[in-house]
Amino acid sequence: MMSEKLGIVVREALGALGIEASEVVIERPADIAHGDYSTNAALAYAKVAGVSPRELAGKLVEKILETPSEEVKEIEIAGPGFINFRLTDEIIRKENSKEEISLKTSYSGKNILVEHSSPNLFKPFHIGHLMNNIVGEFTARAMQVGGAQVTTVAFPSDISLGIAKAIYVLQKDGGTSQQMFNDTIASGSFEDKTKVVNYLGECYTRGVTLAKENPEFESEIKEIAKNLYNEIESGELHNSVGYELWRKVQLINTEYFDTVLESIGSKLGKVIFESEVAKNGKEIVLENTPNVFTQSEGAYVYVPSEERKDLNTLVFVNSDGHPTYEAKDLGLIEKKFREYGEIDYSLFITDNEQTHHFKVVLDAAGKISEEWKSRADRSIHIPHGRMLFKGQKMSSRLGGVPLALDVIGVVEEEVRERAGEKIAHLSDEEKKKLEREIALSALRIAVLRSKPGMNINFDPESSLSFEGDSGPYLLYTHARCSSLIEKGRKRGYNAKFKDVPVTLLERELAHFEIVLADAVENIAPQKLVTYLFEVAQLFNSFYAENHILGEDKETSEHYLAIVKRLKEVLSQGLWVLGISAPDKM
RNA sequence: GCCCUGGUAGUGAAAUGGAUAUCACGACGGUCUUCGAAACCGUUAUUCCAGGUUCGAAUCCUGGCCUGGGCACCA
Numbered sequence: 001m002m003s004e005k006l007g008i009v010v011r012e013a014l015g016a017l018g019i020e021a022s023e024v025v026i027e028r029p030a031d032i033a034h035g036d037y038s039t040n041a042a043l044a045y046a047k048v049a050g051v052s053p054r055e056l057a058g059k060l061v062e063k064i065l066e067t068p069s070e071e072v073k074e075i076e077i078a079g080p081g082f083i084n085f086r087l088t089d090e091i092i093r094k095e096n097s098k099e100e101i102s103l104k105t106s107y108s109g110k111n112i113l114v115e116h117s118s119p120n121l122f123k124p125f126h127i128g129h130l131m132n133n134i135v136g137e138f139t140a141r142a143m144q145v146g147g148a149q150v151t152t153v154a155f156p157s158d159i160s161l162g163i164a165k166a167i168y169v170l171q172k173d174g175g176t177s178q179q180m181f182n183d184t185i186a187s188g189s190f191e192d193k194t195k196v197v198n199y200l201g202e203c204y205t206r207g208v209t210l211a212k213e214n215p216e217f218e219s220e221i222k223e224i225a226k227n228l229y230n231e232i233e234s235g236e237l238h239n240s241v242g243y244e245l246w247r248k249v250q251l252i253n254t255e256y257f258d259t260v261l262e263s264i265g266s267k268l269g270k271v272i273f274e275s276e277v278a279k280n281g282k283e284i285v286l287e288n289t290p291n292v293f294t295q296s297e298g299a300y301v302y303v304p305s306e307e308r309k310d311l312n313t314l315v316f317v318n319s320d321g322h323p324t325y326e327a328k329d330l331g332l333i334e335k336k337f338r339e340y341g342e343i344d345y346s347l348f349i350t351d352n353e354q355t356h357h358f359k360v361v362l363d364a365a366g367k368i369s370e371e372w373k374s375r376a377d378r379s380i381h382i383p384h385g386r387m388l389f390k391g392q393k394m395s396s397r398l399g400g401v402p403l404a405l406d407v408i409g410v411v412e413e414e415v416r417e418r419a420g421e422k423i424a425h426l427s428d429e430e431k432k433k434l435e436r437e438i439a440l441s442a443l444r445i446a447v448l449r450s451k452p453g454m455n456i457n458f459d460p461e462s463s464l465s466f467e468g469d470s471g472p473y474l475l476y477t478h479a480r481c482s483s484l485i486e487k488g489r490k491r492g493y494n495a496k497f498k499d500v501p502v503t504l505l506e507r508e509l510a511h512f513e514i515v516l517a518d519a520v521e522n523i524a525p526q527k528l529v530t531y532l533f534e535v536a537q538l539f540n541s542f543y544a545e546n547h548i549l550g551e552d553k554e555t556s557e558h559y560l561a562i563v564k565r566l567k568e569v570l571s572q573g574l575w576v577l578g579i580s581a582p583d584k585m
Numbered sequence: 586g587c588c589c590u591g592g593u594a595g596u597g598a599a600a601u602g603g604a605u606a607u608c609a610c611g612a613c614g615g616u617c618u619u620c621g622a623a624a625c626c627g628u629u630a631u632u633c634c635a636g637g638u639u640c641g642a643a644u645c646c647u648g649g650c651c652u653g654g655g656c657a658c659c660a
Contacts, residue, residue: 031604040602046640080604157660160659160660161660296658303657312655320658324658354655355590355655357655385653386653418623449609451599457597459610467609468609469598473624476623477624480624483620518601527599527600530608540624540625541624543620544616547620549620556620585623
């Protein structure tokens with residue numbers, strides 16, 4: 001990559017002046033008008049050199065110019081002592097003619113596990129899951145374009161005291177639920193499954209309330225939990241009513257979950273159920289007591305060291321002898337590194353309220369052994385924030401915890417209102433597909449334009465998500481490009497860069513790879529999103545002022561080459577963000 | 586109380602310690618007989634407070650104030 005070459009050039013120039021530079025920063029200038037790349041080396045090393053930054057910059061430029069370069073057209077000293085490089089037009093055009101992107105990142109050639117979108121088998125897919133999926137899908141795709149071998153994993157919650165409470169309610173409801181489940185399994189329709197899962201969510205809430213208000217049910221609920229753990233862990237099925245219900249729920253919800261994911265343009269490779277790692281997690285804890293874990297009040301806990309003020313004691317195995325979430329996560333780590341080959345990194349995306357939990361779990365894991373220390377070091381938690389709603393329509397339509405598909409539905413309604421006659425000619429099926437794509441682009445961009453981990457405010461009514469910095473804006477620009485290329489083709493124009501001075505837009509477009517690499521390396525979707533807005537805006541201004549398809553074939557073909565490049569940058573960039581870009585909208 | 590986040594125009598956000606702190610929404614005023622007006626052009630207003638480190642601070646350090654989250658048998 002160009003930035004690396006320049007880095008070497010600058011370091012050598014510093015060396016020639018007797019300055020040993022460990023690291024030289026080559027960056028994109030804040031303003032592209034300053035040049036294609038710049039370095040602050042003169043500012044950074046002025047003190048060592050004992051001269052003013054501008055003076056050092058002058059000397060550096062002199063040194064650099066001693067070796068002629070085919071790639072650099074101009075070198076300028078600017079501001080307090082920045083050195084700006086402007087590349088030759090040929091290099092820019094060459095960069096913009098690239099068909100394939102190949103990024104060099106620290107993930108290249110690595111084997112990476114990305115866990116995200118994990119459902120709870122007794123809860124419908126809600127807004128938190130959607131948020132998780134948006135960040136998770138980006139992370140997985142980023143690793144993939146970054147050159148990694150990626151395996152995506154879901155880790156559904158299917159066993160816990162909370163679930164035992166829900167099963168308790170299911171049992172109380174008796175025959176109706178049994179009948180409902182059987183009918184659903186027989187029919188296989190998504191509508192039926194959705195009904196069941198919504199009902200399960202209700203049972204979960206009811207169970208939690210019931211247990212809270214009626215402590216006398218506690219022993220019965222604990223009995224269910226105990227049986228479930230026993231039956232699932234031992235593999236010896238006693239065919240209790242609870243287990244039978246549980247099996248059916250697992251079947252129905254797993255299929256429901258796959259369909260929901262597919263409908264939001266996502267997919268997961270593997271599934272590891274919580275129940276699969278419970279037993280193992282517990283054993284790990286017991287085997288490492290008392291060297292890592294300690295017994296306290298009938299439970300097995302981890303007490304972090306005094307220096308770690310940010311951590312505190314958590315229960316890993318409770319006094320009933322059941323592994324908590326903490327122990328199950330140990331089991332999960334073990335399973336991931338044992339069964340998924342040579343894992344270089346294991347990334348997992350969750351709500352940011354779990355940040356503390358994972359810190360403690362990883363700290364504990366690191367204490368078990370050398371091998372575990374290495375596993376903990378390669379396990380990286382990526383937290384995401386919450387999605388908050390502002391508009392009235394949202395709050396009235398979506399009470400309590402909003403379901404993902406309901407949220408998308410509300411956004412689709414807004415899309416329909418805005419699209420109006422533009423999509424009237426499409427078939428109902430095409431309309432539905434397009435509305436979904438546009439709605440998802442709005443949601444995904446609304447989330448990914450901010451740093452992961454931040455809460456985001458989403459307001460489909462105030463047009464915040466449809467105009468300006470929005471998903472539909474990028475889709476619109478992409479569709480505009482597609483339309484131009486198609487029209488150009490009909491006229492017999494071929495996209496081809498001509499030997500004319502390159503514009504700022506072309507210079508920006510040439511930076512796609514370096515921006516993408518940066519966004520991938522740092523798992524920073526907002527950097528990519530910001531860049532896509534920049535190039536789209538530059539193009540839309542250009543479009544308003546220039547006629548792309550004019551009488552002059554040479555000019556039109558050159559403009560079309562720019563359009564083609566922009567279309568590729570947009571569609572590739574959007575893909576990484578989990579968004580598909582239609583040719584028409 | 587302790588710990589972890591975050592505090593940037595009226596609103597939502599961006600900015601490896603760097604150049605005049607970007608972008609959008611909103612508001613106001615313009616642009617469709619011409620390639621897609623979900624677009625474009627113009628006007629508008631800001632780094633929580635007090636110190637410190639640095640050639641240079643929204644960014645790092647210290648102390649306040651405020652938001653959100655977490656703090657042993659839930660996940």
